[in-house]
Amino acid sequence: MIDTKDLIACPTCDALWRAAEPKEGERAVCGRCHTVLRTPRKGEATRITALALTVAILLVGTIFLPFLHISVRGFSNDSSIVDAALAFSEGLTTPLVIATVAMVLLIPLGRALLLLYVVAPIAFTGRPQKGAATAYRWSEDLKPWSMAEIFILGCAVALVKVTSLATVVFGSAFWLFSILVIITVFQDGFLSRWSIWQTLDQS
Ligand SMILES: [Zn+2]
Structure with a gap:
């Protein structure tokens, strides 16, 4: 019999593994789908804090900076995400x-905060x-x-069609937003839900 405390289930594919504490610089990943299961706690919280802070700052920046500039036949228009x-x-x-506004700006900002x-404390x-x-x-x-x-992604698809009609x-907000999406993907990759829940449970 194995104690259920020693087992860890993959949140993506439900595979059950025997949990082992990864050493510094190592990560435990699911052998089937490569989802990150555990990371050493030391350093992880700092990294996630830095990424979440970056996401929050970039999101606030994208609200105020111009997203696109479109010009056709002498007419031009600047628009921000809020204008869109x-x-x-x-x-x-x-x-x-x-x-x-909620799904593109407020909810990602709320999640980052x-x-x-x-993780910051x-x-x-x-x-x-x-x-x-x-x-x-x-x-x-x-x-x-x-x-x-x-x-x-939707913007990219729409813009491919618009570029044939207008310049x-x-x-800057477009580039900030693109960086933000990449950071969010990295953040979700680094994040070990299991490690965070364990820290929260212990306290
Ligand atoms: Zn898996």
Whole structure:
């Protein structure tokens, strides 16, 4: 018989493995689908804190900076992400404005801030803040609704069509947003949910 405490289930493919503490510089990954299962706690919280802080700063930057500059036959237009969302603000499509702003900006920002609240105290003091477990659960629940990467992919597809009709110049917010999507992917790759829950459980 094996104690269930020694077992770890892969959150992606449900494979069950015997859990071993990875050494410094090592990670435990699922042998079947390569999802990160465990990382050494030392250093992980600091890395996740840095990435979450970067995501939050980049998101705030993308709200205020120009996203695209489009010009055709002497007419030109600068637009930010908020302008793009506000394009739906007439008639029946008004709820789309709320949905777009929430899924593209507010929810990713909320997730980054929740994650900061959970991991920053662990990184600096080794102990989580009060309510960290609830904050982490919210951050995980919001994950499917955070659609920054889908937005940037949609933009890329739409722009391929627009470039044949008008001159399109990407603004600084577009590049910030692209970097942000890559960082989010890295952050999710580094993050070991199991290690975080274990730290939260122990406290
Ligand atoms: Zn797996």
